[in-house]
Amino acid sequence: MTEQVSTLTVTDNRTGRTYEIPVENGAIRANALRSIKVDEGDFGLMTYDPAFTNTASCRSAITFIDGDAGILRYRGFPITELADKSSFLEVAYLLLAGELPTASELAVWESEITHHTLVHESIKKFIDGFHHDAHPMGMLLSSVGALSTFYPDAKEISDPGLRRLQIVRLIAKITTLAAFSYRHSIGLPYVYPDNDLSYAGNFLNMMWKATELKYEPDPNLEHALDVLFILHADHEQNCSTNAMRAVGSSQADPFSAAAAAISALYGPLHGGANEQVLRMLTDIGSVENIPAFIEKVKEGKKKLMGFGHRVYKNYDPRARVIRQVADEVFKVTGTNPLLDLALELERIALED
CATH class of the missing domain: 1.10.580.10 (Citrate Synthase, domain 1)
Structure with a gap:
């Protein structure tokens, strides 16, 4: 029995031509769009996704992420x-x-x-x-x-x-x-x-x-x-x-x-973000300075580092685990002013 192949029907309003593009694993191959041309001299349609916000580069069974639901599985x-x-x-x-x-x-x-x-x-x-x-x-x-x-x-x-x-x-x-x-x-x-x-x-x-x-x-x-x-x-x-x-x-x-x-x-927008958080906390200096800092964030004069994630729109499941093990660490090391500052900044930012 032949497996039913899903397709996407695309009508090019520039030419009126219609194209059938195969759909595999919820995706279409970018090269399939090359056949969509205005004329024979046209290179063909391309996708433009500079930040890979909606582009699959491979098939993998290693890690699954559902950012909206806050799911991470290995x-x-x-x-x-x-x-x-x-x-x-x-x-x-x-x-x-x-x-x-x-x-x-x-x-x-x-x-x-x-x-x-x-x-x-x-x-x-x-x-x-x-x-x-x-x-x-x-x-x-x-x-x-x-x-x-x-x-x-x-x-x-x-x-x-x-x-x-x-x-x-x-x-x-x-x-x-x-x-x-x-x-x-x-x-x-x-x-x-x-x-x-x-x-x-x-x-x-x-x-x-x-x-x-x-x-x-x-x-x-x-x-x-x-x-x-x-x-x-x-x-x-x-x-x-x-x-x-x-x-x-x-x-x-x-x-x-x-x-x-x-x-x-x-880079500061990847792993280096952790260092940027520490620099931000150091710049804030004390709990008393948090309200003024938050106002500058709202005005676009400062960046609030460490809040929000490109993938996780609900919550980062790793953060919950880290908070649990952090308590074990603090029993050994005690807290420090930067930690107290971070916790208060979190409280104020999440309430606002």
Whole structure:
């Protein structure tokens, strides 16, 4: 029995001609519009969507987002369920393989990641070359891109085994490079990975270890960081994902493509928005200054950073999870003036 093909009938009012365009998975192929022409010399109709607000660039079963309903799922699992019951490395395996690992598969996967966390000593010298006040994200994107020169086998993108090896290397080494970049920016010596710790615990170790012989991460902080990693593990075809796919389509190695994604994430309208929120709070200064700041926002003189999301028109489901784990963190660290300022700004902004 032949499957019924859905079509879209388009009438070009310029010429009076009618066209039948196939509809697949709720979308039409942009190239199908090329046949719509005024005359033979016409290039053909094109779509114009510079911000990708209504353009599908691929088919994917990895992440599902319903912004209006505030839904985010990885491979069919609600993000709240994964944040509550899984570790980041379990979720990373899920995103890659399509299903959660068994206990034995997880043990092998964790072992692989753990034993690839070290980076070549020359990477340290590379990071040392940055000025003391260089932005950590700038150092991170440069050092990730530099990994391609240390692992020439990364260029063998047609080899499934070597492709998987680069995935392991990226997940394992990204925390080491991020921690090294941070330590360099504040003038502290680098801390090597500790294979006895979890993925999140080891990151805390490399970030914060001081003079103690062995760093013991606080369980609450370790759990909170692991949850944050889960919440940011994937987010459909966002700016950085598109950047990585675009560079990867040239058959560049995965490290160069990942560096492109980090560059996109660096921007203030993507991952850099978090930094812009902190700058905004610092500029406001105190709770007493919030009403005046809100008025300037209404007048178009200031921007209210951190409120609203391009995708989530109702609520961001990740925010609810973060608020829960934040309480665990505050029990350990206590609050600070910026946090109190942020909470009051949220209250006033949401009431207005």
